[in-house]
Amino acid sequence: MKRLIALALVVLASQPVLARAGGLGVGVFGGESYPVLQDDTGNGTLVGVRVPLKLVPFVTIEPWYASSSLSDKVTSVAGLDYTRQGFDEKIYGVNAMFATGGPLSFYPIVGIGQASLKRAGYDQTLTSYNAGIGIGISPLPKFSIDLRAEAQAVVDGQTTRKFGNATAGVTYHLLGLPGLP
Amino acid sequence: MLKHLRLWLPAAALLALVASGCLLISGQFVITYTFKDHGYDPVTVNSPLSVVGVPVDLGTVSTYRDHKKELKDVSDLAVVGQVQNLDGSAPVDVEIWIVRNPGTLLTTDAAVRGAGVRVWGPLHLAAGATRTVGWDDSAKLFVGRQALIDEIKGDGRFDLYVLGSGGYHFAVTKAAIIAVIAAGK
Numbered sequence: 001m002k003r004l005i006a007l008a009l010v011v012l013a014s015q016p017v018l019a020r021a022g023g024l025g026v027g028v029f030g031g032e033s034y035p036v037l038q039d040d041t042g043n044g045t046l047v048g049v050r051v052p053l054k055l056v057p058f059v060t061i062e063p064w065y066a067s068s069s070l071s072d073k074v075t076s077v078a079g080l081d082y083t084r085q086g087f088d089e090k091i092y093g094v095n096a097m098f099a100t101g102g103p104l105s106f107y108p109i110v111g112i113g114q115a116s117l118k119r120a121g122y123d124q125t126l127t128s129y130n131a132g133i134g135i136g137i138s139p140l141p142k143f144s145i146d147l148r149a150e151a152q153a154v155v156d157g158q159t160t161r162k163f164g165n166a167t168a169g170v171t172y173h174l175l176g177l178p179g180l181p
Numbered sequence: 182m183l184k185h186l187r188l189w190l191p192a193a194a195l196l197a198l199v200a201s202g203c204l205l206i207s208g209q210f211v212i213t214y215t216f217k218d219h220g221y222d223p224v225t226v227n228s229p230l231s232v233v234g235v236p237v238d239l240g241t242v243s244t245y246r247d248h249k250k251e252l253k254d255v256s257d258l259a260v261v262g263q264v265q266n267l268d269g270s271a272p273v274d275v276e277i278w279i280v281r282n283p284g285t286l287l288t289t290d291a292a293v294r295g296a297g298v299r300v301w302g303p304l305h306l307a308a309g310a311t312r313t314v315g316w317d318d319s320a321k322l323f324v325g326r327q328a329l330i331d332e333i334k335g336d337g338r339f340d341l342y343v344l345g346s347g348g349y350h351f352a353v354t355k356a357a358i359i360a361v362i363a364a365g366k
Binding site: 036038039040073075077078083084085119121122157158159160161162 | 257320
């Protein structure tokens with residue numbers, strides 16, 4: 001509760017700055033996460049929330065959180081199928097995006113975060129990087145729709161677990177102008 | 182300046198990925214060493230004085246051979262199979278041991294425990310019970326994970342034994358070692 005109040009105070013206090021600079025939004029998104037070169041886990045649904053903050057013109061910073069439940073993988077041994085549970089992934093991070101704004105925008109995204117991958121006998125929290133492209137469409141005042149394609153690399157020792165994520169999201173712009181990513 | 186940022190930031194992210202030691206060309210590959218393919222199905226153990234060893238050579242698995250040179254880590258391990266307690270009057274606790282330097286197969290429980298290291302188990306089976314040990318169950322039963330990882334990252338050759346305690350008459354069928362290796366260039 002205290003955290004919520006503190007967050008509300010920060011948002012209220014920053015209103016003039018955000019309004020001048022561009023704005024603040026709250027969005028939800030969902031899509032599919034596809035493991036790349038990973039034989040031991042399947043693809044799964046990805047859902048999350050994000051809070052785009054346009055601090056200076058053309059540049060938006062976006063804290064976000066997402067979770068996905070990846071599907072199982074099956075290996076057959078001597079006629080018996082053995083199933084390995086897919087990962088439950090929870091990840092939070094921050095993106096930087098570069099867009100001109102307006103009713104239609106096309107923008108690159110880069111980000112860094114922390115991913116928690118869990119399944120039976122495996123529980124790791126690892127650094128994650130992501131990069132991709134997005135398209136923002138603003139059909140209504142204060143609302144925008146975002147379509148994004150991103151590559152995600154979760155660093156695990158000397159290798160990475162890679163994912164291709166395709167998402168669609170809706171953002172409500174509390175302050176400032178819509179059309180932001 | 183801002184126009185340039187649109188190019189520089191993705192480039193910087195790419196550099197960060199490389200600089201962090203993370204390899205972009207990498208993947209996780211499943212290798213399966215099936216006992217049946219090597220003439221060990223079933224593995225039947227009748228007493229502590231007549232245990233059965235399985236000589237494992239991962240070099241016979243094509244996926245392992247393909248990625249051996251780029252092998253960086255072992256990210257998942259399991260020993261799967263059906264275990265049947267053939268003793269109808271006593272329970273058994275089944276364990277898996279490995280002997281790192283393969284050679285003449287050992288034939289007694291005491292010799293294996295003296296020369297090897299326990300990597301998995303115990304799995305408790307009631308008298309006369311049969312249990313299929315799946316991938317998820319097996320992953321949780323590893324106790325000597327690092328020893329097996331070292332072998333996989335090494336020459337891939339070791340001897341594997343299934344030992345018991347309590348009742349000592351059991352059989353393992355349709356068994357395999359499943360490992361997920363992480364490899365990158």
